[in-house]
Amino acid sequence: xxxxxxxxxxxVGALAQPALAETIGxxxxxxxxxxxxxxxxxxxxxxxxxxxxxxxxxFVLTTTSDPxxxxxxxxxxxxxxxxxxxxxxPFESEPLTGPIQRIAESGIWVTVVDRGLxxxxxxxxxxxxxxxxxxRTAGEYFAETLDEGARIxxxxxxxxTVDNERVEGFEAAIxxxxxxxxxMDHGNWxxxxxxxxxxxxxxxxxxxxxxxAADDDMAVGALAAIDQAGRNDEMFVVGGAGMKEIVDRIxxxxxxxxxxxxxxxxxxxxxxxxxxxxxxxxAPMTGDFIIASELITxxxxxxFYFEDSPY
Amino acid sequence: xxxxxxxxxxxVGALAQPALAETIGxxxxxxxxxxxxxxxxxxxxxxxxxxxxxxxxxFVLTTTSDPxxxxxxxxxxxxxxxxxxxxxxPFESEPLTGPIQRIAESGIWVTVVDRGLxxxxxxxxxxxxxxxxxxRTAGEYFAETLDEGARIxxxxxxxxTVDNERVEGFEAAIxxxxxxxxxMDHGNWxxxxxxxxxxxxxxxxxxxxxxxAADDDMAVGALAAIDQAGRNDEMFVVGGAGMKEIVDRIxxxxxxxxxxxxxxxxxxxxxxxxxxxxxxxxAPMTGDFIIASELITxxxxxxFYFEDSPY
Numbered sequence: 001x002x003x004x005x006x007x008x009x010x011x012v013g014a015l016a017q018p019a020l021a022e023t024i025g026x027x028x029x030x031x032x033x034x035x036x037x038x039x040x041x042x043x044x045x046x047x048x049x050x051x052x053x054x055x056x057x058x059f060v061l062t063t064t065s066d067p068x069x070x071x072x073x074x075x076x077x078x079x080x081x082x083x084x085x086x087x088x089x090p091f092e093s094e095p096l097t098g099p100i101q102r103i104a105e106s107g108i109w110v111t112v113v114d115r116g117l118x119x120x121x122x123x124x125x126x127x128x129x130x131x132x133x134x135x136r137t138a139g140e141y142f143a144e145t146l147d148e149g150a151r152i153x154x155x156x157x158x159x160x161t162v163d164n165e166r167v168e169g170f171e172a173a174i175x176x177x178x179x180x181x182x183x184m185d186h187g188n189w190x191x192x193x194x195x196x197x198x199x200x201x202x203x204x205x206x207x208x209x210x211x212x213a214a215d216d217d218m219a220v221g222a223l224a225a226i227d228q229a230g231r232n233d234e235m236f237v238v239g240g241a242g243m244k245e246i247v248d249r250i251x252x253x254x255x256x257x258x259x260x261x262x263x264x265x266x267x268x269x270x271x272x273x274x275x276x277x278x279x280x281x282x283a284p285m286t287g288d289f290i291i292a293s294e295l296i297t298x299x300x301x302x303x304f305y306f307e308d309s310p311y
Numbered sequence: 312x313x314x315x316x317x318x319x320x321x322x323v324g325a326l327a328q329p330a331l332a333e334t335i336g337x338x339x340x341x342x343x344x345x346x347x348x349x350x351x352x353x354x355x356x357x358x359x360x361x362x363x364x365x366x367x368x369x370f371v372l373t374t375t376s377d378p379x380x381x382x383x384x385x386x387x388x389x390x391x392x393x394x395x396x397x398x399x400x401p402f403e404s405e406p407l408t409g410p411i412q413r414i415a416e417s418g419i420w421v422t423v424v425d426r427g428l429x430x431x432x433x434x435x436x437x438x439x440x441x442x443x444x445x446x447r448t449a450g451e452y453f454a455e456t457l458d459e460g461a462r463i464x465x466x467x468x469x470x471x472t473v474d475n476e477r478v479e480g481f482e483a484a485i486x487x488x489x490x491x492x493x494x495m496d497h498g499n500w501x502x503x504x505x506x507x508x509x510x511x512x513x514x515x516x517x518x519x520x521x522x523x524a525a526d527d528d529m530a531v532g533a534l535a536a537i538d539q540a541g542r543n544d545e546m547f548v549v550g551g552a553g554m555k556e557i558v559d560r561i562x563x564x565x566x567x568x569x570x571x572x573x574x575x576x577x578x579x580x581x582x583x584x585x586x587x588x589x590x591x592x593x594a595p596m597t598g599d600f601i602i603a604s605e606l607i608t609x610x611x612x613x614x615f616y617f618e619d620s621p622y
Binding site for chain 1 (some may be wrong): 353357360382388399410441514573575577578580581583584585588592593594595596597598603605617
């Protein structure tokens with residue numbers, strides 16, 4: 001049973017184990033959609049880099065498609081690989097909390113990434129994106145760029161605390177800038193839903209100066225609808241997360257896509273690097289690292305474009 | 312003028328600059344008291360370590376005794392050393408905010424350590440201790456260790472937001488544990504004040520089960536008064552910050568000093584390491600890292616004892 005589940009996961013970096021080597025387990029969701037694909041890309045890349053710079057460290061990287069498989073992976077990492085540290089992005093918070101708590105209580109260093117556990121104080125290190133900063137960074141760009149009286153439409157994600165934090169950050173940032181929000185509906189972080197929603201916005205509003213799509217998948221849907229309506233010259237679109245195709249258009253100065261906001265899948269690299277520092281240096285690495293969103297512009301877009309990443 | 316101020320600061324790690332080398336400036340308060348002494352120790356040690364592992368990086372480390380000298384140091388780092396990144400623990404928040412803001416706006420990466428600036432959003436990375444966690448960690452130990460009805464005395468620091476956060480964390484953690492706080496006065500983080508305050512507590516209260524001194528300098532003062540009164544066997548003392556002599560007594564299982572709580576001067580190592588990762592890797596390092604306090608026990612005390620540190 002265990003063997004079957006393990007066989008269905010990807011294991012990389014399982015090098016021969018020298019004496020006194022420390023082993024770091026990394027467990028992340030499989031590359032089932034764009035952002036998770038980039039997460040896998042950055043995890044593999046960081047494990048490769050650190051395996052070279054730290055020959056005394058072993059890595060075991062597993063990817064899972066459901067919470068049950070992830071729990072089995074974690075149990076296997078402890079039982080057969082004797083890991084000293086675990087870096088885990090929980091597939092779901094609720095079912096993974098107990099298993100991760102038992103691992104932490106056994107004395108293994110635990111780094112939790114982005115999706116927090118349902119009980120506080122279990123992990124040594126928590127590394128996560130900042131949803132309020134994600135919305136605020138976009139909102140600040142709108143407030144600085146648009147004239148008073150400008151009209152915008154907004155596409156929200158799936159109703160959730162993540163979506164609420166993002167929208168609250170955005171609304172606070174545009175407050176007092178004289179921007180009129182014509183409509184704000186849920187595009188559910190979905191390309192097709194966003195396409196239909198944007199068609200609706202375009203038919204309802206004869207003048208739109210800008211779109212906040214709050215996620216690059218929705219931005220792609222919105223762009224398709226705008227293109228179909230032939231209204232490319234009227235407005236700009238700001239998505240978010242740093243999708244490769246979007247960043248490429250920003251660095252090529254597409255007027256329709258002036259900027260983007262990060263919610264970086266590369267945070268898995270941050271989490272692995274900090275965990276390694278925690279194991280190999282005297283620098284304290286216990287605590288909460290909240291990664292701020294950054295504004296991607298034509299000037300800095302090259303820093304956010306990863307040629308070999310799937311996303 | 313500038314030359315005079317620079318001559319009064321310590322400059323280490325100023326290696327010959329190879330082509331394309333990146334230079335990191337580190338500016339911290341001089342070693343005028345215990346915690347700052349350890350800060351200097353960890354900064355020098357980290358710069359030495361990273362100079363070896365990253366021959367492509369240059370470091371310039373300066374220590375200052377007042378805000379004016381620190382401002383001059385920063386100006387000099389920019390003007391004559393052409394730094395690419397700055398790691399700074401501001402001597403005071405108010406006078407340093409403007410100069411650091413100008414450096415950040417010129418495109419230099421800025422990491423601020425522990426003492427925040429008076430305006431938000433200037434620095435790329437903020438690394439700091441967690442005062443609420445400092446108080447909570449001590450309070451949780453009291454709640455778990457002491458029986459219901461136990462009597463304790465508390466020594467607060469200098470009236471400040473730092474002190475308030477620590478005490479609030481402590482009070483929340485002992486709530487409901489049935490611990491009686493006999494008295495809670497300000498020892499002002501000072502050894503002599505704490506000695507006098509403890510003498511007063513000892514004369515007023517015939518039975519004391521434990522002391523929360525909230526800082527190791529105060530703990531040393533309290534211990535002296537307890538020793539003088541010959542009441543060593545009656546109580547235990549929990550300080551905080553990880554002073555070397557205290558950690559040494561914990562690892563030797565002194566019943567008077569069962570545990571300690573970190574507010575680690577080694578956080579400067581964390582800040583320098585993360586800044587180097589920000590410059591040399593693709594891992595996002597922009598954001599806020601709040602370092603949780605850890606409980607030092609006889610079992611893990613060796614990890615917190617630095618033989619060559621002055622503190």
